[in-house]
Amino acid sequence: MADEVSCLKARLLDKETELDVLKKKLAQYEKNEKPCIELIDKVTTLTPLESKPLSNEDIMRYSRQLILPELGVRGQKNLSQSSVLVVGCGGLGCPLAQYLAAAGIGRLGLLDYDEVELSNLHRQVLHREESQGQAKALSAATAVNRLNSTVECIPYNLQLSSENALQLIQQYDIVADCSDNVPTRYLVNDACVISRKPLVSASALRMEGQLTVYNYRGGPCYRCLYPVPPPAETVTNCSDGGVLGVVPGIMGCLQALEVIKIASGQGSSCGQQLVMFDALDTRFRSIRLRPRQPECAVCGEKPSVTQLVDYEALCGSAATDKCRRLNLLSKDHRITVQEYKVVVDNASSHLLLDVRPPVEVDICQLPFSLNIPLSSLQQGKSGHLQLLRESISQSKGQMSGDGPLPVYVICKQGNDSQKAVQLLEKMSTSEVDEITVKDICGGLMAWSQKIDPEFPQY
Numbered sequence: 125m126a127d128e129v130s131c132l133k134a135r136l137l138d139k140e141t142e143l144d145v146l147k148k149k150l151a152q153y154e155k156n157e158k159p160c161i162e163l164i165d166k167v168t169t170l171t172p173l174e175s176k177p178l179s180n181e182d183i184m185r186y187s188r189q190l191i192l193p194e195l196g197v198r199g200q201k202n203l204s205q206s207s208v209l210v211v212g213c214g215g216l217g218c219p220l221a222q223y224l225a226a227a228g229i230g231r232l233g234l235l236d237y238d239e240v241e242l243s244n245l246h247r248q249v250l251h252r253e254e255s256q257g258q259a260k261a262l263s264a265a266t267a268v269n270r271l272n273s274t275v276e277c278i279p280y281n282l283q284l285s286s287e288n289a290l291q292l293i294q295q296y297d298i299v300a301d302c303s304d305n306v307p308t309r310y311l312v313n314d315a316c317v318i319s320r321k322p323l324v325s326a327s328a329l330r331m332e333g334q335l336t337v338y339n340y341r342g343g344p345c346y347r348c349l350y351p352v353p354p355p356a357e358t359v360t361n362c363s364d365g366g367v368l369g370v371v372p373g374i375m376g377c378l379q380a381l382e383v384i385k386i387a388s389g390q391g392s393s394c395g396q397q398l399v400m401f402d403a404l405d406t407r408f409r410s411i412r413l414r415p416r417q418p419e420c421a422v423c424g425e426k427p428s429v430t431q432l433v434d435y436e437a438l439c440g441s442a443a444t445d446k447c448r449r450l451n452l453l454s455k456d457h458r459i460t461v462q463e464y465k466v467v468v469d470n471a472s473s474h475l476l477l478d479v480r481p482p483v484e485v486d487i488c489q490l491p492f493s494l495n496i497p498l499s500s501l502q503q504g505k506s507g508h509l510q511l512l513r514e515s516i517s518q519s520k521g522q523m524s525g526d527g528p529l530p531v532y533v534i535c536k537q538g539n540d541s542q543k544a545v546q547l548l549e550k551m552s553t554s555e556v557d558e559i560t561v562k563d564i565c566g567g568l569m570a571w572s573q574k575i576d577p578e579f580p581q582y
């Protein structure tokens with residue numbers, strides 16, 4: 125009888141515990157359904173993080189890393205008292221924020237001015253299909269909060285600029301650059317040097333990635349290595365060059381690793397080192413970087429940059445424009461997609477030259493276009509030049525009048541096509557003398573947006 129009673133009591137206790145867990149879970153789901161995270165559109169003043177002992181829940185949650193001698197209780201507590209500002213919640217920022225939150229970082233500032241798009245989802249793994257159109261900072265913060273609600277998450281729907289960077293960065297212990305443009309890289313660097321914060325920086329493009337920690341323990345800053353910005357037209361981003369989603373995933377994880385080592389107190393070994401990842405060969409290489417440069421404009425002995433400057437002017441490119449529109453040609457060397465549509469509708473004689481690489485032509489193309497990639501024109505590939513000459517004389521033969529043959533050059537967004545126009549103009553063959561060359565502004569993406577909505581966007 126007594127056995128029976130204690131057995132029933134034990135079963136009841138089990139059921140009650142199960143019920144409790146289910147109730148807690150339900151409450152959590154209900155809480156997460158609501159947008160419980162507040163999006164911030166200006167820099168606010170943060171209170172310092174408190175030092176707290178690890179709770180039993182913390183001990184259980186972090187148990188698998190707590191027992192690592194490299195981390196231990198001291199390292200875990202250091203993590204929980206550290207704050208990290210993530211600049212950019214894209215391909216790098218998503219995996220970085222995810223692992224920092226999972227590891228128990230104290231405070232995460234998630235900064236991005238942009239909104240989630242369908243073409244982000246193959247690599248920006250915190251965002252979901254339902255988050256399309258939502259601010260990336262909010263979408264990332266919601267996902268992070270679902271993963272670890274004990275992490276204080278601050279989503280900034282802001283563009284990092286010379287006006288707000290110092291005030292923001294000064295409030296964080298470590299900064300992670302997960303942005304995708306050169307002006308922001310210089311801005312983040314200078315703000316970190318001026319605020320004396322370590323900068324964990326990574327990049328990923330196509331099938332390659334790079335990682336370095338700048339301004340750390342006397343090591344170089346970004347400007348020590350790259351004192352002068354590259355010419356704007358030589359810089360490629362993911363929407364121009366493409367990227368395999370897992371590559372920023374790997375680089376963002378490496379960034380998380382370095383942040384965790386710095387925040388926990390173990391220290392990073394990348395302070396004067398560039399780690400390069402080649403995804404094609406699945407190989408990492410590491411090179412030692414030159415040390416801090418005494419003549420560096422920002423961290424040198426007599427710095428000329430002591431406050432933030434105009435980084436878009438410095439780099440000759442915008443910090444927000446994802447399509448980075450180049451402006452290499454005068455107006456009379458360009459036509460709009462609407463003007464080109466009139467040419468097509470009137471069946472006026474012309475040659476349409478598509479200078480995209482074949483891999484993009486495979487995705488979509490306008491009928492009757494001649495495809496010669498910009499790279500082939502630049503390399504002066506004889507087969508391709510011959511093809512161009514033949515196409516010009518063929519189209520010229522079909523012309524009714526005597527004037528030069530109009531050649532319209534198109535690419536994805538209207539940058540490469542401008543370079544091609546410049547190249548064709550420099551060519552001094554007699555065939556080229558018989559043509560007028562113009563770039564189609566905004567390229568095929570403008571065609572899709574303004575002329576033919578059925579034409580795919582990519």
Ligand SMILES: Nc1ncnc2c1ncn2[C@@H]1O[C@H](COP(=O)(O)OP(=O)(O)OP(=O)(O)O)[C@@H](O)[C@H]1O
Pocket residue numbers: 211212213214215216235236237238243244248260282283284285302303304305308361362363364443444446
């Ligand atoms: N100055 C800045 N302030 C805030 N966020 C920035 C700044 N510069 C870049 N970013 C953000 O950094 C992120 C970089 O990530 P990534 O290159 O993967 O994304 P993307 O710009 O969405 O890519 P895509 O070029 O394919 O559209 C972007 O979300 C971008 O909005």
Ligand SMILES: [Zn+2]
Pocket residue numbers: 344345346347348349416417420421422423424
């Ligand atoms: Zn420097």
